Amino acid sequence: MSLKPPKKSDANKSWMKKPDRQIKIQPEYHLLVTEGTDTEPAYFGAIRDIINKQYPKKIQLDVSGAGDNTINLFEKARVLAKHCPNVYRHVWVVYDTDDFPAEHIDRVVQLCNENSTEETEYHAIWSNQCIELWFLLHFGFMQSDIHRTEYWPKLTDWLKKIGEGEYKKNRQDMYWILRPFMELAITNAKRLDRINVGRAPSKAAPGTKVYELVERLKPYL
Numbered sequence: 001m002s003l004k005p006p007k008k009s010d011a012n013k014s015w016m017k018k019p020d021r022q023i024k025i026q027p028e029y030h031l032l033v034t035e036g037t038d039t040e041p042a043y044f045g046a047i048r049d050i051i052n053k054q055y056p057k058k059i060q061l062d063v064s065g066a067g068d069n070t071i072n073l074f075e076k077a078r079v080l081a082k083h084c085p086n087v088y089r090h091v092w093v094v095y096d097t098d099d100f101p102a103e104h105i106d107r108v109v110q111l112c113n114e115n116s117t118e119e120t121e122y123h124a125i126w127s128n129q130c131i132e133l134w135f136l137l138h139f140g141f142m143q144s145d146i147h148r149t150e151y152w153p154k155l156t157d158w159l160k161k162i163g164e165g166e167y168k169k170n171r172q173d174m175y176w177i178l179r180p181f182m183e184l185a186i187t188n189a190k191r192l193d194r195i196n197v198g199r200a201p202s203k204a205a206p207g208t209k210v211y212e213l214v215e216r217l218k219p220y221l
Contacts (some may be wrong), residue, residue, distance in 0.1 A: 027060045031088045032213070033077035035095040037065035038170040040131055044094070046175035051220045059220060060086075069095055070104040074111045074122075081120060091122045092213050096130040098148070102202035109201060126201045127208040134210040135167075135174060137188040138181035143195065145205045182218070186211045 032048070034040035041063055048061040062084075066076045074093050081088045093112060097105045105126065112122035127133050132151035136142060139158040155167035164177050178185070189211035196204035 026086075027056065027058055028090075029084075029086045029088045030059065030061045030090045030092065030217075031077065031081055031084070032061060032063045032092045032094060033073060033080060034063070034065050035067075035069050035073055036131070037067045039174070040094055041065035042170070042172045043131070043175050047214075047217060047221065051217060055220050059217075061217075062088075069098070070100050070108055071111070074108050074124075077122070078115060088120055090216070091120060092125050093122065094125040094131075094210070094213070095127075096148075097126060097128040097202060097205075098130065102200070105202040106200045123209075123212065124201070125209045125213050127210060128201060128205045131208070131210065132167075133206050134185065134189065134208045135178060137192075137208070138178045138185040140184075141188045141191060142206065143192070179221075182214065186215055 032044050034044065044061075044063050048063050051059055051061055064076075064080060066073055068076055073095050077091050077093050081091050093108060095108065105128075108126070109124040112124045116122045129148040130151065132148060132155060133142075135155055136151055136158070152167055152169075159165055159167055159177070162177075189208050192204075192207045193209075193211075196207045199207075201207070201209075
């Protein structure tokens with residue numbers, strides 16, 4: 001084989017050109033599996049629609065309202081992730097503590113940690129007692145451990161103050177209503193997190209990890 005440099009006259013000939021290597025960059029896939037089938041899918045569905053439309057080559061979200069809770073919800077998320085042709089980089093298990101057994105509430109966190117790998121990371125995104133706490137934190141800080149049914153009239157009061165009417169579980173526009181107050185909600189949720197340091201999810205009342213998911217996706221919103 002000749003070690004002589006190629007002639008200038010041969011430089012542009014097809015047999016001298018190196019083949020093009022097209023590297024296909026896959027987007028970062030996220031799976032959000034929620035306990036509820038109305039409230040959470042509507043809220044996170046709005047986030048999904050924005051991100052998937054604006055950044056389809058960078059990140060893709062799938063949202064599934066599983067209609068199940070705690071450990072069963074995690075198992076549904078794991079099965080969905082396993083059978084999807086795309087490899088999910090993040091799987092977010094979004095659930096309320098409600099009145100479920102404490103051991104089930106806390107076990108989801110353990111399952112997420114145990115099943116996380118370098119390829120796929122599972123996240124337990126719990127709210128004690130329910131996601132309406134996350135909604136309320138958009139308007140102000142609250143530390144009182146009240147029953148979840150008391151959140152709804154409080155939300156109605158706040159919504160009426162800003163001219164958005166009554167709160168209902170199946171409202172489809174909550175993301176858009178709350179969007180201007182997102183930074184306040186994150187700040188308030190982090191403040192609760194600091195208060196709840198060392199407590200299991202079942203004992204962290206009130207408290208919510210929804211801010212971790214929203215903060216992760218916020219650069220795309």
